[in-house]
Amino acid sequence: MAREGNVVNLVENFKTSIVMPTAQSFPAKTVPVMESDAVATSKRPIIRIDGVTKTYRNGTNALEKIDLDINAGEFVSLVGPSGCGKSTLLRLIAGLGTASAGEIDWPTSTYDAKGHPMPDLGFVFQEPTLMPWRTVFDNVYLPLKLGGVKRKDAHDRVTEALEMTGLARFAAAYPRQLSGGMKMRVSIARALVKRPKILLMDEPFAALDEITRTKLNNDLLHLWEQQGWTVVFVTHSIYESVYLSSRIVVMTGRPGRLSDDIEIDAAYPRNEAFRTSSDYGEYCTRVSAALHSASAAGDGEH
Amino acid sequence: MSVIATEPRRLRLLPLHFMRSETAGRWLHAVVPITFVLFLVVVWEIAVRELGVSKVILPAPSVIGEALAQNWPVLLRSLAITFSVMIEAFLLAVLSGIGMSVIFARFRILEMAVFPLAVILQVTPMIAIAPLLLIWVGLDHVDRALLILATVVAFFPILSNTTLGLRSVDHNLRDLFLLNRATSWQRLVELELPSSLPYILGGMKISGGLALIGSVVAEFVAGSGSATGLAWRIVEAANDLDTPRMFAALFLLSGLGVFNFAALTALQHLLLRTWHESAIRTER
CATH class of the missing domain: 1.20.5 (Single alpha-helices involved in coiled-coils or other helix-helix interfaces)
Known part of the structure; x- marks a missing residue:
């Protein structure tokens, strides 16, 4: 009973201490990149989402005034009630679609001739999204092939990506010969083959069974620590988000707004011991409560 | 074991x-x-x-065999003519059908303009257009009329199936190509055509049969002149009440159809066996 009381207190305390990212809390957009690089070494924004709103042509408000900085090296999970626009936000970050208002800045990215940012990113879809007529090797090779890299020059990098995801033995297999979890690994390997610095993942493990999911979570975390990526991870699982993330961003129901920004201050590497710790339980309760009020907020206002 | x-x-x-x-x-x-x-x-x-039974009504297989052997040189020449019309019409239909679908997929406005015309051409009985076409190409060029008619008949299944295939490409895969800045050509060759292949092959199977039907029907309508394919041999034999020879020509026509079907089935198996659901055998 005492424990429950503590949790409630924690949640209450937390509610007052939530840092709401607002437009004012960010430096003006005109701040030169050099300066922001110099300001912080630990918190260097790599993606700056500034007042992003998305309204579809049919009038649906998917996102409203999203302000969010994602810092280099973070593992950020976006959680929220279904239909809150987390996937939409992720797609906008990836450049799949345009924001109705606001913009997404890439302080550290290079730009192409037309002035479009060319961030180093890999995208993992909710489904494996593989080409069934290509082998595992060729599926993973695709991003390099589209970039004009010859097959024999790509061999080492494809093999590296396959090894990272535990697929080395399956290079010659066709997607249909693989289980759901293995297909997802191929999809991740394909996202990694260009050695991106940023990984965007849209509920990648949602369709997998619990055991496979846990295994892939651990493998992903391991790679993240090893490679120093920045990950933006959309999920509807509170447990998954707490286990993986260094930071959880909670969004309200439609139209999607930011409601909470929770830092998960638990040391990496995380393992099964973390899953059974009281910290983990408390974070889960906290995120759950935040999600609950976020859902209510969305419903109440529209 | x-x-x-x-x-x-x-x-x-x-x-x-x-x-x-x-x-x-x-x-x-x-x-x-x-x-x-x-x-x-x-x-x-x-x-x-x-x-x-009288051999005029229904000849025995042995009598048909005899007729086939006796008329072999003439029938073989006719077979070659019908075969070449069929193959040419089929290849023309495949190339133009796929080509037009690809253009439609890139320029929707063109699809809106032209597709209804293709439908009209498809639903109008070809046999009714044949006399008109014969006048246009001239009675000295019946072979051209045959080719055009057979092509038109065989064209539509390729067009409609390929169009459907190109539209059915996985949206996420499209996004993946977009994310990787694929060119229009890369998208076509690496994604759209392979993804449409099962649809195209399905269309080809229908179209192969139609190419044969088209070439036979066209020849019936064209009548005499320079037409000397198998269809005309059947008409000739019927005029002579030579039923065994009719059966012999008919037998060769069926053979052509079977060859057509078998070749396209083999092609389908060859191209899809490694990856497509239709070609995968599951053990129970």
């Missing part, structure tokens, strides 16, 4: 382990229909002889 002990004892033509093996499966697929056809031919032969 394990033998299951609990299998109930029944009289079998072949040993159980053979019946269950994969080679047996393929072997049976060939042997069963051939045996059945041979059986029917024998029944036909005996029935015609025993009942004393």
Whole structure:
């Protein structure tokens, strides 16, 4: 009973201490990149989402005034009630679609001739999204092939990506010969083959069974620590988000707004011991409560 | 090769382990229909002889065989003509059908403008257009009229199936290509065409049969002149009341159709066997 009381207190305390990212809390957009690089070494924004709103042509408000900085090296999970626009936000970050208002800045990215940012990113879809007529090797090779890299020059990098995801033995297999979890690994390997610095993942493990999911979570975390990526991870699982993330961003129901920004201050590497710790339980309760009020907020206002 | 002990004892033509093996499966697929056809031919032969049916009404298989042998040089030449019309019409239909679908997929406005016309051409009975076409190309060029008619008949299944295939490309895969900044050409060659392949092959199977029908019907309508394909041989034989020769020509036409179907099935198997659901055999 005492424990429950503590949790409630924690949640209450937390509610007052939530840092709401607002437009004012960010430096003006005109701040030169050099300066922001110099300001912080630990918190260097790599993606700056500034007042992003998305309204579809049919009038649906998917996102409203999203302000969010994602810092280099973070593992950020976006959680929220279904239909809150987390996937939409992720797609906008990836450049799949345009924001109705606001913009997404890439302080550290290079730009192409037309002035479009060319961030180093890999995208993992909710489904494996593989080409069934290509082998595992060729599926993973695709991003390099589209970039004009010859097959024999790509061999080492494809093999590296396959090894990272535990697929080395399956290079010659066709997607249909693989289980759901293995297909997802191929999809991740394909996202990694260009050695991106940023990984965007849209509920990648949602369709997998619990055991496979846990295994892939651990493998992903391991790679993240090893490679120093920045990950933006959309999920509807509170447990998954707490286990993986260094930071959880909670969004309200439609139209999607930011409601909470929770830092998960638990040391990496995380393992099964973390899953059974009281910290983990408390974070889960906290995120759950935040999600609950976020859902209510969305419903109440529209 | 394990033998299951609990299998109930029944009289079998072949040993159980053979019946269950994969080679047996393929072997049976060939042997069963051939045996059945041979059986029917024998029944036909005996029935015609025993009942004393006139060879004008229904000639016995042996009489048809004789007619085939006697008229072989003429029939072979006609077979070659019909075959070449069919193949040319089919290839033209495939190339133009796929080409037009690809253009439609890139320029929707063109699809809106042209697709209804293609439908009108498809739903108008070809046999009704044939006389008009003959006037246009001139009676000296009946072969051209045959080719055009057969192509038009064979064209539509390719167009509609390829269009459907190009539209059915996985949206996430499209996004993936977009994310990787694929060029329009890369998108076509690496994604859209392979993804549409099962649809295109389905269209080709229908279209192959239609190319043969088209070339035969066109020849019937064209009548005499320079038309000397198998269809015309049938008309000639009918005029002579030479039913055995008619059957001989008919037999060759069926042969063409079967060849067509078998070749396209083989092509389909070759192209899809590694990845497409339709070609995958699951064990139960």
